[in-house]
Every structure is written in C-alpha cells, then in structure tokens.
Amino acid sequence: MARNKPTKNKQNSIAQDIALKIRHEQYRPGTFLPSEHHLCDLYGSSRETIRKALEQLTELGLIQKMRGKGSLVLDIQRFSFPVSGITSFQELNKTLGMHATTEVLQKKNDMIPDTLAKGRVDSGRTALHIERLRKIDQVPIVLDEDYLLNPPISEVSDAAAASSLYAYFEKELGLDISYATKEITVEKVSDRTASLLALDENKLAVVIRSMTYLADTTPFQLTASYHKPDRFKFIDFARRRKISF
Amino acid sequence: MARNKPTKNKQNSIAQDIALKIRHEQYRPGTFLPSEHHLCDLYGSSRETIRKALEQLTELGLIQKMRGKGSLVLDIQRFSFPVSGITSFQELNKTLGMHATTEVLQKKNDMIPDTLAKGRVDSGRTALHIERLRKIDQVPIVLDEDYLLNPPISEVSDAAAASSLYAYFEKELGLDISYATKEITVEKVSDRTASLLALDENKLAVVIRSMTYLADTTPFQLTASYHKPDRFKFIDFARRRKISF
DNA sequence: GAGTGGTCTAGACCACCAT
DNA sequence: TGGTGGTCTAGACCACTCC
Numbered sequence: 001m002a003r004n005k006p007t008k009n010k011q012n013s014i015a016q017d018i019a020l021k022i023r024h025e026q027y028r029p030g031t032f033l034p035s036e037h038h039l040c041d042l043y044g045s046s047r048e049t050i051r052k053a054l055e056q057l058t059e060l061g062l063i064q065k066m067r068g069k070g071s072l073v074l075d076i077q078r079f080s081f082p083v084s085g086i087t088s089f090q091e092l093n094k095t096l097g098m099h100a101t102t103e104v105l106q107k108k109n110d111m112i113p114d115t116l117a118k119g120r121v122d123s124g125r126t127a128l129h130i131e132r133l134r135k136i137d138q139v140p141i142v143l144d145e146d147y148l149l150n151p152p153i154s155e156v157s158d159a160a161a162a163s164s165l166y167a168y169f170e171k172e173l174g175l176d177i178s179y180a181t182k183e184i185t186v187e188k189v190s191d192r193t194a195s196l197l198a199l200d201e202n203k204l205a206v207v208i209r210s211m212t213y214l215a216d217t218t219p220f221q222l223t224a225s226y227h228k229p230d231r232f233k234f235i236d237f238a239r240r241r242k243i244s245f
Numbered sequence: 246m247a248r249n250k251p252t253k254n255k256q257n258s259i260a261q262d263i264a265l266k267i268r269h270e271q272y273r274p275g276t277f278l279p280s281e282h283h284l285c286d287l288y289g290s291s292r293e294t295i296r297k298a299l300e301q302l303t304e305l306g307l308i309q310k311m312r313g314k315g316s317l318v319l320d321i322q323r324f325s326f327p328v329s330g331i332t333s334f335q336e337l338n339k340t341l342g343m344h345a346t347t348e349v350l351q352k353k354n355d356m357i358p359d360t361l362a363k364g365r366v367d368s369g370r371t372a373l374h375i376e377r378l379r380k381i382d383q384v385p386i387v388l389d390e391d392y393l394l395n396p397p398i399s400e401v402s403d404a405a406a407a408s409s410l411y412a413y414f415e416k417e418l419g420l421d422i423s424y425a426t427k428e429i430t431v432e433k434v435s436d437r438t439a440s441l442l443a444l445d446e447n448k449l450a451v452v453i454r455s456m457t458y459l460a461d462t463t464p465f466q467l468t469a470s471y472h473k474p475d476r477f478k479f480i481d482f483a484r485r486r487k488i489s490f
Numbered sequence: 491g492a493g494t495g496g497t498c499t500a501g502a503c504c505a506c507c508a509t
Numbered sequence: 510t511g512g513t514g515g516t517c518t519a520g521a522c523c524a525c526t527c528c
Contacts (some may be wrong), residue, residue, distance in 0.1 A: 278512060292514095296514085310514065313512080315512095
C-alpha cells in the first residue's frame with residue numbers, strides 16, 4: 001500500500017496552478033505575472049511562499065524574474081519543452097500527444113550487467129529485467145532495458161510494464177522516486193538490438209544509461225535505453241549556476 | 246574553475262563554502278552535514294538562509310536531505326560529475342583536468358543559419374561567427390560554431406576566442422548570462438565538418454544546438470557543437486519534479 | 491515616489507527519526 | 510523524548526525600474 005502520498009503543500013499547489021494558467025494561456029508569453037504582492041492576496045499566502053512557487057517555475061524555464069519589473073512568462077514552444085529530468089516515456093507520450101505503443105519482450109530475473117551497475121550496485125546481483133520496445137506509428141524507436149532491484153521491487157504486472165512503471169512505483173508501491181544520474185553516448189550495439197530497432201549496417205544507437213534512486217538514496221532502477229539515431233532528440237533547458245563545485 | 250557570478254549574498258557564499266568542503270572531503274560522502282540549526286550558528290544566519298543554500302546543493306546533486314535524519318553527502322564520482330547545465334568547454338577542461346587545445350578557424354560576420362535561429366532571432370541577421378576546433382591529445386573532438394549577436398556583443402579578441410568566451414562575456418563585458426535551451430541530435434554532417442573531425446564514412450556526428458539568453462531574456466549566443474560520436478559523453482543529474490507543466 | 495523583485499530574519503508548528 | 514528537516518508566516522531593508 002502507498003506509504004508516501006504526494007506532498008500537498010501550498011507552494012507546490014501554487015506553482016502547479018500558475019503553470020496550468022501559463023499552459024492554458026491565461027498568462028501569456030511576453031506578459032508579466034501578477035506581482036508577488038498581488039499573488040499573495042490571490043492565494044492568501046506569504047510572500048516567501050509565493051517566491052518558492054515562482055522559483056520552481058523559474059527552474060522549469062516557464063518564467064524569468066526581472067528585478068523592478070516582474071515575472072515575465074517565457075515563450076515555450078510546445079514541442080521544445082524540456083525532455084530532460086526524470087520523465088517516463090509514458091508521461092512524455094501523454095504530454096506531447098504522441099501515439100505510441102509499448103511491447104513487452106521479456107520480463108524475468110537476470111544478472112545486472114556491469115555497464116549498468118558501475119560499481120554502485122553489487123555486481124552479480126539479480127534483478128527483474130524488463131525489456132520493452134517502443135513504437136510510434138508501428139516504427140520501432142526505442143528499446144528499453146530495465147533492471148529493477150529487489151528490494152524494493154519484487155514483482156511487476158504485465159499491465160504495469162506495458163503502461164507505466166513509474167505510475168506503478170509511485171502510486172501502487174508508494175515509492176518516493178527522487179533523483180537519477182544519466183549518461184548519453186553513441187555506440188555500436190549488438191546484432192539483436194540493431195535488428196529490433198531496424199538499424200543501418202553501422203548499428204549505431206544512442207544509448208542512455210541511467211540509475212534512479214529513491215529519497216533514501218537507495219538505487220532501485222537501472223536502465224539502458226537504445227534509441228534509433230535518426231529519431232533521437234534530447235531537449236533541455238538549463239540555468240547558469242551561481243555556485244560551482 | 247571559472248566563477249559564475251560573484252557570490253555577493255549570504256546564501257550563495259554558504260552554498261559555495263559547503264560545496265568546497267565536500268569537494269575537499271572535509272564533508273565526506275555517506276556522512277551527514279551539520280544540522281541546519283548547527284549551520285545557523287556556524288554561519289551566523291537564519292535557518293531559511295541555510296535552507297536556501299542547501300537547496301542549491303540538493304539541485305546540484307551534492308546532498309540528499311532526509312527528514313528526521315539530516316543532509317547526507319552523496320557520492321559524486323569525479324568523472325561522472327554533471328556536464329549538463331550551462332558550462333563552457335574551458336570550464337570543463339579545467340574541472341576535469343583535461344589537456345585540451347582550442348584552434349580558432351574563423352572569426353567573421355556571417356548570416357545566422359535558420360537551423361540555429363529557429364524563428365526566435367531575425368533570420369537574415371548577421372552575427373559574429375566564430376569557428377573553433379577542440380582537440381584533446383592532438384585529436385579533434387569537437388567543432389564549435391558560435392554566432393554572437395550584436396548587440397550585445399560587438400567584438401571578441403583572438404585571445405578571448407582561444408581561451409574562454411564565457412569568462413570574457415561575464416567578466417569583461419559584464420553580461421548576465423542566465424539560461425539556455427539546447428537540443429541534442431545525431432546527424433549526417435557536411436563533408437567539411439566530417440573532414441575536420443576525421444569522421445567515418447557515414448559522417449555521423451552528435452550535434453548540440455543551443456541558444457543562450459541574458460537575464461533580460463535577450464538571446465546573445467547561438468551555437469552548434471559537432472561532436473565525434475565515439476568520444477561523446479553527456480552526463481546529467483536530474484531530480485524528479487514535483488509539478489508538471 | 492510608487493511599485494517591483496532580492497535577501498534575510500526570528501519565530502512558529504508540523505512530521506519524521508532515533509533512543 | 511529530543512533532534513532533525515519541511516513548511517509557512519509577517520516583517521524588514523535593499524536595489525532596481527518606471528514615471
């Protein structure tokens with residue numbers, strides 16, 4: 001049963017509400033949001049809370065704050081919205097209105113490949129290996145190889161594998177998915193992978209390897225995603241950091 | 246490493262200080278930072294200010310906050326530190342301790358290609374076009390095509406082009422670099438580009454197109470970076486967002 | 491000068507973790 | 510139970526923009 005529910009706090013609700021109003025063009029690109037003072041009245045909250053909500057929108061690239069002027073709504077192109085961060089294929093599918101299908105090729109326990117474990121997970125440990133082929137308009141686009149660690153994940157239904165693993169983890173298992181590291185490279189892949197993705201003879205694919213962690217810093221998902229190069233597009237929004245490591 | 250904006254406020258100084266202590270293992274991975282209350286005493290500041298500093302470290306992936314326990318220092322692998330965000334080649338070079346050289350191939354006014362303008366900049370407008378070839382151990386790795394808009398940039402010295410454009414923009418011109426959008430694809434490139442990068446016959450390169458903006462939302466730099474596929478590696482750290490667009 | 495965002499404060503109450 | 514982080518508040522002062 002779900003242990004952790006989505007935190008319903010004020011700043012998130014406000015951020016979500018303003019984000020929706022931007023999405024629905026109630027607040028239009030090139031115009032300013034109501035002032036922070038005015039938003040305080042609108043939402044009945046303190047200014048710091050409003051500012052924390054606006055900070056989230058700033059990080060997402062929805063607004064740009066300008067001292068002495070206000071919060072300018074940025075012009076987000078519908079199909080250039082950031083596809084980085086931790087977002088599942090299913091969420092993307094929904095957001096971008098794609099017509100995609102998912103075919104589950106395998107679902108069984110396997111050894112975790114060293115290329116994914118990277119010394120951060122016991123090598124030789126087994127995990128639930130789910131292999132899924134993603135197609136758009138019947139054309140194979142992505143091959144996902146997921147390794148789900150047990151604990152915290154012991155079983156996954158066929159339905160969950162075919163729709164959305166993340167929704168299952170968060171809503172059904174109550175897992176608190178927190179962060180991920182990922183790595184993008186271009187590699188020559190195996191004959192099998194090349195064949196599944198109908199690659200050229202060079203067998204080059206874009207490979208995204210990621211390790212996803214829970215809030216308690218436990219890794220729970222290792223993934224290798226193989227993308228058909230000519231259909232691959234990674235879009236990102238980034239802000240210049242004020243501090244450096 | 247190249248400083249971003251001078252840290253003149255308390256929260257940034259604190260964040261920078263803690264980041265350095267983590268970097269120098271004064272705070273070690275797997276251990277907890279002093280509690281927020283204790284940090285208040287250490288830095289003589291209020292708790293909210295400490296929390297804003299810790300929030301920056303959390304976004305960077307340096308720490309993970311755990312309710313009831315403390316702020317855990319995460320294990321950052323030296324060479325897996327995020328290479329996303331807005332970071333210049335020169336900053337990376339220094340951070341990762343690479344031995345890289347930069348060769349300036351061209352520096353002249355040119356028309357901005359439509360593939361970079363994307364309708365966000367007047368097509369047909371000219372800009373200062375700087376072409377640079379990046380080599381590591383004499384091997385060409387990256388070809389950078391920069392288009393610098395005038396205003397705000399009218400001239401760039403050979404020295405600045407060969408070392409770091411960002412340092413020049415921020416320190417000399419006082420520009421407030423704020424955010425960027427970028428797009429990663431894999432494409433067949435021109436014969437000239439392929440030749441400069443010594444690509445295979447398939448002429449495939451990883452292409453990163455970006456548009457960088459100032460704090461007043463003015464675009465000032467359009468870039469296309471062509472990477473040799475077998476040497477390309479993009480590393481990212483991402484947190485699961487609490488709100489969706 | 492009036493209005494905007496940028497920063498910082500001191501305090502409050504809550505939820506969670508350990509003992 | 511005491512310590513930790515999570516959230517929110519009301520107010521203060523400053524820097525900047527625009528009229």
